[in-house]
């Protein structure tokens with residue numbers, strides 16, 4: 001039998017053609033979800049082509065300002081279900097046992113603000129003894145590839161390292177990511193068991209996550225396993241507290257909001273109290289992710305790989321299990337609520353509300369906070385159901401143009417994505433031959449950072465230093481910088497300097513002039 005329902009409002013759900021008794025409704029809801037869950041896991045494509053298409057087609061209708069209007073699209077849900085009202089469901093029903101395994105390749109997204117320790121964690125994963133064959137996709141913000149060579153140099157573990165340097169994964173090179181994953185799968189499927197994607201430090205993870213559900217080429221072969229977010233214990237608050245202009249995304253907040261696992265890294269650089277207040281701040285943004293404190297990204301690998309954070313089976317079985325005793329009205333209500341993607345990101349009121357909660361639960365912070373469905377799962381449903389969240393105005397809409405805040409600059413065809421990065425933040429890359437006078441370079445950098453360390457988010461370079469046979473790796477995050485010799489220069493290798501600065505209001509000419517003045 002078919003059930004048709006129109007969701008108008010979470011408080012006002014109407015059923016048509018359904019049996020009248022609550023008991024019947026209750027078992028029906030289970031049947032619907034069983035069907036849904038098994039279809040989801042067994043035939044991801046089938047699910048999308050038989051059920052979701054009905055739901056996927058975005059309609060240019062209303063502008064849904066969730067904060068002010070508790071209104072949802074009128075959307076006709078059609079779900080086929082065998083309404084076996086005679087077989088009563090029990091609380092012990094274990095729906096997950098009916099779900100066959102999902103054999104798609106798992107993918108992990110490593111994200112975190114600039115310099116938080118993503119590459120350090122990646123190297124830890126790649127050099128650890130886990131028996132997994134890992135393909136790596138690296139995305140760098142600057143035009144010059146520094147991380148790629150640092151990862152490649154240190155690892156024997158990676159099956160494949162592919163670089164995406166010509167833009168940010170969350171916007172301009174999303175298409176490249178899709179092609180790259182499709183390429184990896186088509187040509188080397190049997191050569192790796194896991195894909196790890198390191199985003200730039202300025203990536204907004206939401207559109208990257210959506211790629212895993214919106215693109216058939218990816219969805220059919222790869223499943224998103226989890227989002228791991230690194231947080232720099234010393235500098236994170238600086239970025240989390242930064243007030244951005246309306247419509248500009250705060251990437252540091254977004255990265256935490258979408259995490260399954262948060263790693264508070266660099267705890268050696270700060271005291272316990274600072275870490276505690278940072279953890280509290282993180283909890284205000286994301287109460288559901290697991291959290292660990294570390295140095296140099298040293299975490300157990302099962303904390304970051306094989307998380308199962310985005311399993312559709314898990315999501316739907318959570319829904320089912322939580323609804324076993326409830327009637328179908330409540331089921332739809334829950335479902336409707338899931339579509340209500342609430343931006344944890346800029347809701348200062350909620351932050352206040354949870355401050356006391358976080359304080360009370362302080363000692364449990366780093367353990368289990370899974371009392372609900374996480375933001376990424378909401379995003380998953382969001383992706384499945386064809387809604388988009390506009391970060392410019394916090395509206396949910398069926399397509400970009402349906403958003404009331406439609407602006408050509410961020411919704412146009414060339415640069416269409418649902419967020420805008422801070423235009424004041426940019427990168428300056430310098431590539432030049434020659435050898436550096438290390439002492440001069442030290443003085444220049446020291447002065448630069450004394451004057452501008454807040455604005456200087458990240459510096460990294462592969463340098464040729466006078467009198468040194470090795471490449472010199474230079475790393476800087478705000479006021480902390482360090483350098484060390486790496487591998488030997490090759491006999492025929494030109495001694496090129498490559499250095500990238502990322503920060504706010506950077507003056508490219510001034511930086512280039514300063515750097516070149518340190519060359520001999």
Ligand SMILES: Nc1nc2c(ncn2[C@@H]2O[C@H](COP(=O)(O)OP(=O)(O)OP(=O)(O)O)[C@@H](O)[C@H]2O)c(=O)[nH]1
Nearest residue numbers: 113114115116117118119120201265266295296475
């Ligand atoms: N003191 C300290 N330094 C760390 C720790 N983890 C990483 N670092 C250093 O921090 C710097 C940045 O680390 P990366 O791993 O390159 O950071 P990232 O997030 O990949 O940087 P981007 O890709 O540029 O955003 C490097 O110099 C690391 O050695 C830590 O726990 N403590």
